[in-house]
Amino acid sequence: MAETKCRYNLTLEKLQTRFANEWLVTEAKIRDGINIANGLCVPLIGFLYLVDDDTLLAINLLDAKRRVAETMTQQTVNGGQVVRSNAYILMDSAKVYKNITFKKGGEHGS
Numbered sequence: 001m002a003e004t005k006c007r008y009n010l011t012l013e014k015l016q017t018r019f020a021n022e023w024l025v026t027e028a029k030i031r032d033g034i035n036i037a038n039g040l041c042v043p044l045i046g047f048l049y050l051v052d053d054d055t056l057l058a059i060n061l062l063d064a065k066r067r068v069a070e071t072m073t074q075q076t077v078n079g080g081q082v083v084r085s086n087a088y089i090l091m092d093s094a095k096v097y098k099n100i101t102f103k104k105g106g107e108h109g110s
Contacts, residue, residue, distance in 0.1 A: 001037045003029060003061060004047045011053045015091065022088040023048050023057075027068050030087045034062060046089065054101050059094040066090065 003025060015021060023046070037044035044061040066089045075082040 001033055001040070001042055001044045002047055003033055003044065004049070006049045006051055008051045010050050012050055012055050012057075012096070015050065020088075021091045022067075023059075023091055024073070025087050025089060027085040027087040030061060030066070030089075037062060046094075048091070048094075054099050056097040056100050057091055057094040058097070059089065059091060061089070064089050064093065 005023070005025070015023070025046070033044045046057075046059045046061045046064070048057040048059075049055070050057070066087045068085055068087055070083055071086050072081055072083050073086060074080065
């Protein structure tokens, strides 16, 4: 199973410095994912794609360190505000893949 997110206007450096290398995900999504993954005996992998850096971070969410806090966040991709329980997943142990997009003519980045 996987939890995936794409983030614009966020570089790896900004994630590491401004956001303490933490990825914000709704805690309910993480809990539900963990329950389903455990029930199916499969891993739960988190993929965070940083569009501006062309960088993909991958982490095992079953083992990842996270803190949970009630915080005000954007309600939907269309805006709005809501207070909810959010997980702040520490990305220190994430695998980092750079230059992963396909280039014009079918060449893959290295």
